[in-house]
Amino acid sequence: MKYFLILTTLIFSLYNCSEPEQKPAVKEPTTAADDINIGKQLFLNNNCNGCHGDTGLGDGPAGQALNPKPRVFKDIYAYRKGHSEDQITAMLEFGLEGSPMKGYPHLNVEQRRHIAKYVVWLQKQP
């Protein structure tokens, strides 16, 4: 009986050893802070800041001579197509008609959403 127990323990531990733990390849969900950072990078890489300024105050160098002026993101009542994340995501695809604010149809919806999240975040900065 004693040997039987030792043997089963041994077999059991051997079995456990030979079975490497397999972790499924799950994509880590991004946090809200990650989303803002990804959005910020896209905002800078696509030169939105050239017109809107680094913090969305409408003071980018390329925006100075424009008429109408680049949107000041905090000025939520001035948005023509709405200031929510969904509305900005949609607006960014084709831009504003008859305006220097062009569309970014080459960006996919996920990229546009990240940028929109960053714009909404900028709206709320003091």
Ligand code: HEC
């Ligand atoms: C060439 C300068 C320029 C660039 C580059 C530019 N914008 Fe604009 N943007 C403008 C101007 C000007 C307006 C205001 C247009 C108007 O009122 O007709 C505007 C308006 C907006 C608005 C308000 C939309 C609304 O519904 O009223 C948002 C949001 C915005 N831009 C985000 C962005 C983002 C994000 C990028 C980069 C992907 C970007 N812009 C790039 C000039 C620019």
